[in-house]
Amino acid sequence: MTTNRRILNFIDGRCVEGRGRWFEDINPADGEVVAEVSEATAADVDAAVSAAKRALAGPWGKLGVEERAALLHKVADGIMARLDDFVAAEMADTGKPLMPTRMGEIPRAAGQFRVFAEIGRVTPMEMFESAMPDGRRALNLVHRVPRGVVAAICPWNLPFMLLTWKVAPALICGNTVVVKPSEETPATAALLGEVMTAAGIPEGVYNVVHGFGPDSAGEFLTTHEGVDAITFTGETKTGEAIMRAAAVGTRGVSLELGGKNAGIVFADCDFAAAVAGETKAAFHNCGQICLGNERLYVERPIFERFVEALAEAARGLRMGDPMDKATQIGPLISRQHREKVLGYMEQARAAGAEVHAGGGIPALGDPFDRGAWIEPTLWTGMAEDAAAVREEIFGPCVHVAPFDDEDEVRALVNDSPYGLTATLWTRDLDRVHRLAPALEVGVVWVNDWMVRDLRTGFGGAKGSGIGREGGVHSLHFYSETRNVCIRT
Numbered sequence: 072m073t074t075n076r077r078i079l080n081f082i083d084g085r086c087v088e089g090r091g092r093w094f095e096d097i098n099p100a101d102g103e104v105v106a107e108v109s110e111a112t113a114a115d116v117d118a119a120v121s122a123a124k125r126a127l128a129g130p131w132g133k134l135g136v137e138e139r140a141a142l143l144h145k146v147a148d149g150i151m152a153r154l155d156d157f158v159a160a161e162m163a164d165t166g167k168p169l170m171p172t173r174m175g176e177i178p179r180a181a182g183q184f185r186v187f188a189e190i191g192r193v194t195p196m197e198m199f200e201s202a203m204p205d206g207r208r209a210l211n212l213v214h215r216v217p218r219g220v221v222a223a224i225c226p227w228n229l230p231f232m233l234l235t236w237k238v239a240p241a242l243i244c245g246n247t248v249v250v251k252p253s254e255e256t257p258a259t260a261a262l263l264g265e266v267m268t269a270a271g272i273p274e275g276v277y278n279v280v281h282g283f284g285p286d287s288a289g290e291f292l293t294t295h296e297g298v299d300a301i302t303f304t305g306e307t308k309t310g311e312a313i314m315r316a317a318a319v320g321t322r323g324v325s326l327e328l329g330g331k332n333a334g335i336v337f338a339d340c341d342f343a344a345a346v347a348g349e350t351k352a353a354f355h356n357c358g359q360i361c362l363g364n365e366r367l368y369v370e371r372p373i374f375e376r377f378v379e380a381l382a383e384a385a386r387g388l389r390m391g392d393p394m395d396k397a398t399q400i401g402p403l404i405s406r407q408h409r410e411k412v413l414g415y416m417e418q419a420r421a422a423g424a425e426v427h428a429g430g431g432i433p434a435l436g437d438p439f440d441r442g443a444w445i446e447p448t449l450w451t452g453m454a455e456d457a458a459a460v461r462e463e464i465f466g467p468c469v470h471v472a473p474f475d476d477e478d479e480v481r482a483l484v485n486d487s488p489y490g491l492t493a494t495l496w497t498r499d500l501d502r503v504h505r506l507a508p509a510l511e512v513g514v515v516w517v518n519d520w521m522v523r524d525l526r527t528g529f530g531g532a533k534g535s536g537i538g539r540e541g542g543v544h545s546l547h548f549y550s551e552t553r554n555v556c557i558r559t
């Protein structure tokens with residue numbers, strides 16, 4: 072199918088056709104082309120960065136935090152007033168099922184504008200009275216000032232949620248932004264431009280450039296010398312390239328990167344809760360979630376029972392029409408990504424994996440057989456150095472292995488180049504206090520998975536990222552302190 076829908080760049084408050092080519096936006100549920108997207112060239116990116124620079128010196132730069140907070144609340148209202156449009160756009164880009172998109176991701180994205188508006192509003196200015204040995208006295212005021220133009224480079228797995236996670240705190244701190252959404256998921260970023268305008272956000276404060284990474288809008292933006300700070304969520308390899316770009320001009324960089332997260336299930340756990348939680352952790356969003364668990368370690372006495380229960384849960388997950396309220400799992404983001412995941416399935420078999428659930432492409436009938444669907448898959452029996460156990464697959468695949476004691480499982484979990492999250496299932500509180508702080512990750516969940524309070528600092532250890540965002544941690548990244556010391 073061809074489409075008349077066109078997605079344009081959003082620069083200086085206007086929808087702008089880029090000078091690059093047009094590329095297709097494909098719905099991975101059925102392979103339909105849902106829109107043609109206008110790629111931004113280096114000149115278009117320059118126009119966006121220049122508009123963002125000008126906006127800093129315009130009315131936006133003169134607003135106080137209370138006024139910016141009021142505008143952010145209006146943006147949240149505007150998103151919720153157009154909930155149906157945002158849900159439809161996100162579903163068309165990703166194939167995500169209706170319920171988690173409508174009840175979870177889009178309202179959560181709107182809510183981020185409210186949360187960061189309030190965090191920005193109530194965070195007090197620091198003030199210190201100083202007394203020097205020679206009798207001089209002074210008052211130190213620590214102002215928070217915006218960094219300037221922030222480039223936000225976003226991934227495709229939770230497109231709108233991860234975009235607003237960056238844009239909302241950047242704006243409450245008084246920055247202006249240029250966003251580069253993933254080439255796979257341009258639609259909600261474009262829609263947000265309309266909401267920003269309707270809410271009264273001045274021209275040039277929020278800009279969107281579309282395109283790819285290397286030699287396209289992503290690289291043009293991160294290497295642009297007018298950008299003052301870069302926030303990136305995506306693959307670790309891309310993060311390294313972006314960090315190199317940020318080194319030129321010694322600009323601030325925040326990196327939320329990949330993971331190979333582990334779940335740890337002790338025999339004393341609430342068995343049903345652990346099975347339900349690990350089913351979500353492995354298969355939610357078709358496994359395309361940085362916080363997902365692709366490795367699972369289960370204490371030997373319950374290993375076989377746990378594998379059976381998890382395999383049964385995996386087989387019971389409902390795939391199919393994303394509009395059907397009963398659908399739980401959507402497709403992968405693209406056929407190309409499916410090829411990558413299928414490659415890991417082949418490697419797993421070659422590495423001796425026993426397949427307990429899934430392992431291939433489901434037959435869903437027309438039109439979904441034209442999409443990028445894949446079965447929730449559970450393996451056992453691989454060595455720890457097998458590629459499917461060590462590398463991030465970013466699909467609905469989990470490998471389950473037995474363990475015998477705490478020291479062994481701690482070593483297994485920590486033996487990874489990544490360190491984003493871990494999930495612990497046990498009723499033994501002493502064990503929680505011993506083990507949780509010893510795991511080399513940014514977040515440890517105990518007896519649940521993916522409870523994310525936006526006030527807590529979020530980010531990864533090792534190859535999973537640099538810096539923390541969330542709550543005041545976001546304010547620390549999106550602003551700088553300026554110490555004014557006044558003799559009294």
Ligand code: NAD
Pocket residue numbers: 224225226227228229233251252253254282283284285288289290293304305306307309310312313327328329330360361463465491531535536
């Ligand atoms: P990706 O790194 O391929 O792409 C992310 C973004 O970077 C896209 O917009 C892409 O166009 C752009 N990009 C690619 N190369 C670039 C370059 N050289 N310069 C500038 N921009 C460039 O990641 P993805 O495939 O979109 O997302 C999946 C990855 O994201 C997984 O590894 C996942 O773990 C990670 N992720 C991490 C978190 C987290 O919070 N830690 C959250 C979500 C996703």
